[in-house]
Every structure is written in C-alpha cells, then in structure tokens.
Amino acid sequence: MLIIFAALIIFILFMKNKEIQEARMKGYFIEATKELIKGEGLKSLSVRSIADKAGYSFATIYNYFRDVNDLVFLCVIDFQKECEEAVKQKTAHIEVGKEKLKAKIFAWAGYFVEYPGxxxxxxxxxxGELGHRQSTIELITNSLNLVIEDEWNFIKETNPNNYEVFEQKKNALQYQVIGILLLYLNRNFPSDYSEFERLLKYSVDGLFE
Amino acid sequence: MLIIFAALIIFILFMKNKEIQEARMKGYFIEATKELIKGEGLKSLSVRSIADKAGYSFATIYNYFRDVNDLVFLCVIDFQKECEEAVKQKTAHIEVGKEKLKAKIFAWAGYFVEYPGxxxxxxxxxxGELGHRQSTIELITNSLNLVIEDEWNFIKETNPNNYEVFEQKKNALQYQVIGILLLYLNRNFPSDYSEFERLLKYSVDGLFE
DNA sequence: CAAAGATAATTAACATTGTTAATCATACAA
DNA sequence: TTGTATGATTAACAATGTTAATTATCTTTG
Known part of the structure; x- marks a missing residue:
C-alpha cells in the first residue's frame, strides 16, 4: 500500500519534470518565432528559420506543435501581454479621462506600426481551421478592447447615461483603427506616417465629437 | 518612296495583330485567375492552377506577366468594375438620398462577403514592391469611395455646410467597413452573418446620427 | 556496470510552390 | 526548301511544410 503511494508520487514528480522540460522546449521555439516575427515578419518565417534560431532541427518542432501555424498563433498571447504593457507604460503620465483613452488608442496602434509583422x-x-485556436482568435478580436478597458469603464461611469451608445462607439472605434492600420501597413495608404497619424487622430476625435 | 510607305503600313498592321493576340492571351489568363479567386480564393491559386484552367503550360504565363502577383493584381481592375456594376444594379430601385447611400455601402460590403477571395x-x-502596381493599389484604397461617389456628392450638395466634416466622415466610414469585413471574413468575428449585418448597420447609421 | 527499451532529435524523403533555363515546335522569309 | 524568329513546353532549381525512417540519448533493470 505504502509502496503504491510512493510510486504514485514518484510518477507525479516525473510527469512534472516532463512538463517542465516540454514547456521549456516550447518556450525556445516560441521565443525564436517571436523574434523573427518582430524582426522581418511572416515573409522570413519558416519552420526552418525558426528551428535555426532556436538551435534545433526543423523536424523537432513537430514534436511540440501540431504545425507551424499553431506555433505562430501561440505567440499572440505573449504579444498581447507585451502590447498591453507598452501601452500602460507609454500612457502612465496622463491622468485618467478622455485624453488618456485617446493616448492609449494611439499607443495601441503605434505598437503595430512598430512591429508590422x-x-x-x-x-x-x-x-486555418479554428477550434483549438478559438481562444487566440478571441484575444485578437478583443485586443484593443482589452487595452482600453479601464479607461473606457471610467468614462462610462462618469457619463452614466446612454450605455448602448457607448458600447456602439467602442465597436466603431475598433473597426476604424484596424481599418486604418490595414490600409497603412498593407497598402501603403497614406504613404507617410504623419498623414497616417492625422487620419488616426481625426478618426478618434470624431468619436467624441 | 511608295514602297517604304506600304511597308510601314504592313508593319503597323502586323504590330496591331500582335497586340491583339497578346491582349487575347493575357485575357485568357486573367479570366482563369478571376474564376479561381472568386471560387476558392488565394489558397487554391497557383501559377499551375491558373495555367491549367487557361489551357496552357504554367511557364507560358511568364511570357505575358512579370510574375504571378502581377496577374493577380490586374484582376482588381475587372473586379472593381464588376463590383460597381453589382452595387448599381442592387440599389437601382432606391431613390437618391441617404437611404440609397446606406444601401450602396451594404451592397459594396456584400460583394466581398459573396467573394471572400x-x-x-x-x-x-x-x-510586393509597388511601383508599377501603384495605380491598382490606389484603386483598392479608393474602392468604396468610387462606388458611393455620386450619392455622397448629392448629399453633400443638399447640405452645403461643413464640407470638412463630410470628407472626414467618408474616411471614417471606409475604415470602419473595411475593419468589420476584415474581422468577419478573416477572423470569423462575429461568427454569424446576421450579427455581422447588425454591426455593419450600426456602424453606418452611427455616422448619420 | 552493461544491455534493453523508451524517448527525443535528426536526417531523408516527398509534394507543392514560384521562377528561370533549355528545348522544341511552328509560322514566316529568303 | 531551308533557315530564323516567336512562342509554348518540359526540365530543373530552390524554398516551403510535413511525415517517415533513422539515429542518439537517457532510463530502467538484470
């Protein structure tokens, strides 16, 4: 009886070690992938380039991830954390209120301008097939909302009327900023950054009339 | 002297034939590419699949187009024409004014929902490298504006005040619609079409308070 | 401590992609 | 009829994602 118990504990510890090692390996590949994405973007990203940077053979990746897309979308969790951190830090000096909200939106967009990848x-x-990637997709479609959540709630509380309109505007805001980013980063429109900034400012200001 | 003249004319006719033939060949490939894009989208598009559909070998494409991307972006010209036609036809029964403008925006978005490719x-x-593709890119970034141009001008004339605000709103509108389309078509958010329609309606209505 | 067995990492191999070079066919000119 | 230009095709290459086969490493056990 006691022996069975001991064996169980050893087994548990063994499994824990295995998990730690596996997590560590995954971390190496994720870190390599993140660096490549932040550096050159998807165009230079391949299962071979990731493995090179991580110091393993390309096939090793398939022992830890179903496919390369899985690996890429796992990076989103880290990116989102990093993005939230960057926004928080860049807007720390502004006191809560409408101006801080605007600054956060700008900082959020700025993060993607800095890292187009x-x-x-x-x-x-x-x-690809969603399903097991569903939570990541949700993180993506909520990215801006997550970043401005606190500011938004604060403003909402100070203006307790027309709740519906506020939610409405939050959505409109997100779509606009993503649309502007899309055209700027992927279609070179507008062609210079200052004009992009102006457009973004107009869009954000327009929402607060 | 007369002979030189005759030779010149023959040469001109010869070149004209060549141009006609070349344009015809280009047309075959463009038509094939358009069908594939409208059917399965970019995922099933390759230089081989295009050539198959056009009835030629894959290498023949490189006698008429610099690369496969060139071919793809040439399709945009036709797509834009088709889109404008579809919008015009779908909104023909509505009399000019705000409602027609809204209907056109919906029809424009509907075109891309019908053909996600x-x-x-x-x-x-x-x-890729813009430059020779610059005009196509401009067509893309102006697509919605081109479609709603007439309606927009009409409304602008009936409300001759605050010109600046109107242009502003036109931009905001475009970014919003593209943003919504992006999340819906590429990130499956929202996950059903009726909710997508509702979001779009809210966004469009919001611009006219 | 050494052999056996499991686990993990690597190399080989394949199919698919875009692109270019080499080859082949066909129409026209001399 | 024979040479030549044009243009279409096949061969070939490098890069990609992925899976199978093989090798190395580590653990367990006699």
Whole structure:
C-alpha cells in the first residue's frame, strides 16, 4: 500500500519534470518565432528559420506543435501581454479621462506600426481551421478592447447615461483603427506616417465629437 | 518612296495583330485567375492552377506577366468594375438620398462577403514592391469611395455646410467597413452573418446620427 | 556496470510552390 | 526548301511544410 503511494508520487514528480522540460522546449521555439516575427515578419518565417534560431532541427518542432501555424498563433498571447504593457507604460503620465483613452488608442496602434509583422499575425495571417485556436482568435478580436478597458469603464461611469451608445462607439472605434492600420501597413495608404497619424487622430476625435 | 510607305503600313498592321493576340492571351489568363479567386480564393491559386484552367503550360504565363502577383493584381481592375456594376444594379430601385447611400455601402460590403477571395486580393495579399502596381493599389484604397461617389456628392450638395466634416466622415466610414469585413471574413468575428449585418448597420447609421 | 527499451532529435524523403533555363515546335522569309 | 524568329513546353532549381525512417540519448533493470 505504502509502496503504491510512493510510486504514485514518484510518477507525479516525473510527469512534472516532463512538463517542465516540454514547456521549456516550447518556450525556445516560441521565443525564436517571436523574434523573427518582430524582426522581418511572416515573409522570413519558416519552420526552418525558426528551428535555426532556436538551435534545433526543423523536424523537432513537430514534436511540440501540431504545425507551424499553431506555433505562430501561440505567440499572440505573449504579444498581447507585451502590447498591453507598452501601452500602460507609454500612457502612465496622463491622468485618467478622455485624453488618456485617446493616448492609449494611439499607443495601441503605434505598437503595430512598430512591429508590422505582429499586425500580420493578428489580422492578416489565415488562421486555418479554428477550434483549438478559438481562444487566440478571441484575444485578437478583443485586443484593443482589452487595452482600453479601464479607461473606457471610467468614462462610462462618469457619463452614466446612454450605455448602448457607448458600447456602439467602442465597436466603431475598433473597426476604424484596424481599418486604418490595414490600409497603412498593407497598402501603403497614406504613404507617410504623419498623414497616417492625422487620419488616426481625426478618426478618434470624431468619436467624441 | 511608295514602297517604304506600304511597308510601314504592313508593319503597323502586323504590330496591331500582335497586340491583339497578346491582349487575347493575357485575357485568357486573367479570366482563369478571376474564376479561381472568386471560387476558392488565394489558397487554391497557383501559377499551375491558373495555367491549367487557361489551357496552357504554367511557364507560358511568364511570357505575358512579370510574375504571378502581377496577374493577380490586374484582376482588381475587372473586379472593381464588376463590383460597381453589382452595387448599381442592387440599389437601382432606391431613390437618391441617404437611404440609397446606406444601401450602396451594404451592397459594396456584400460583394466581398459573396467573394471572400476578392477581399483577400484587395486587402490581405501582400503587394510586393509597388511601383508599377501603384495605380491598382490606389484603386483598392479608393474602392468604396468610387462606388458611393455620386450619392455622397448629392448629399453633400443638399447640405452645403461643413464640407470638412463630410470628407472626414467618408474616411471614417471606409475604415470602419473595411475593419468589420476584415474581422468577419478573416477572423470569423462575429461568427454569424446576421450579427455581422447588425454591426455593419450600426456602424453606418452611427455616422448619420 | 552493461544491455534493453523508451524517448527525443535528426536526417531523408516527398509534394507543392514560384521562377528561370533549355528545348522544341511552328509560322514566316529568303 | 531551308533557315530564323516567336512562342509554348518540359526540365530543373530552390524554398516551403510535413511525415517517415533513422539515429542518439537517457532510463530502467538484470
């Protein structure tokens, strides 16, 4: 009886080690993938380039991930964290209110302008069969909302009337910013950054009349 | 002297024939490409599948187009014409005014919902080096504006005040619709069409308070 | 400590892609 | 009829994602 118990514990510890090792391996590949995406974007991303950067053979990836797309979409979790952190840090000096909300929106868009490859992964890359990637897709479609959640709630509370209109505007905002980013990053329109900034500012301001 | 003249004319006719033949060949490939894009989208599009459909060998394409991307972006010209035609036809029964403008926006979006592959080409496909594709890119970034131009001008004339705000709203509108389409077609959000319609309606209505 | 067995990593191999080079066919000119 | 230009085709290459076969490593056990 005691022996069975001991064996069980050893087995559990063994499994825990295995999990740690597996997580570590996954981390190596995810880190390599993130660097490549942030650097050159999807065009230079391949199962071979990832493996090279991680210091393993390309086939090893398939011991830890179903396919290369899985690996790419796993990076989104980290990117989102990083993005939220960057926005928080860039807007820390502004006191809560409408201006801070606007600044956060700008900072959010700025993150993707700085890393166009991440924008590719978020919105351009084809997601293949969803299902097990569903939660990641939700993270993506909610990315801006997550970043501005606090500011938005604060403003909503100070203007307790017309709740419906507020939610409405939040949606409209997200679609506009993503649309502007899409044309700017993927279609070079407008062709210079200052004009892009102006368009974005107009769009954001327009929502608060 | 007369002979030189005759030779010149023959040469001109010869060149004209050549041009006709070349245009015809290009047309075969463009037609095949359009069908594939409208059917299965970019995922089933390859230089081989195009050539198969056109009834030629894959290498023949390179006698008429610089590369496969060139061919794809040439299709945009036809698609845009078709889209404008479809919108015009679908909204013919509505009398000019705000409601017709809204209907046109819906019809424009509906065209891309019907052919997600065309949306891919317009906004998702990477354009490579622009330059000789610049005019196509402009067509893309102006697609919605071209479709609603007449309605927009009509409304602008009936409300001659605040010109600036109107242009502003036109931009905001385009970005919103493209953003909604992007999330719906490429990220499956929202997951059903009726909800997509509702979001679109809200966004469009919101611009006219 | 050494052999056996499991696990993990690598190399080989394949199919598909875009693209270019080499080859072949066909129409026209001399 | 024979040479020549045009243009269509096949061969070939490199890069890609993926799977199968093989090798190395580590663990367990006699």
């Amino acid at each position: 991440i924008f590719e992964v978020y919105y351009l890359a084809k997601s | 065309i949306f891919e080409v317009y906004y998702l496909a990477k354009s």
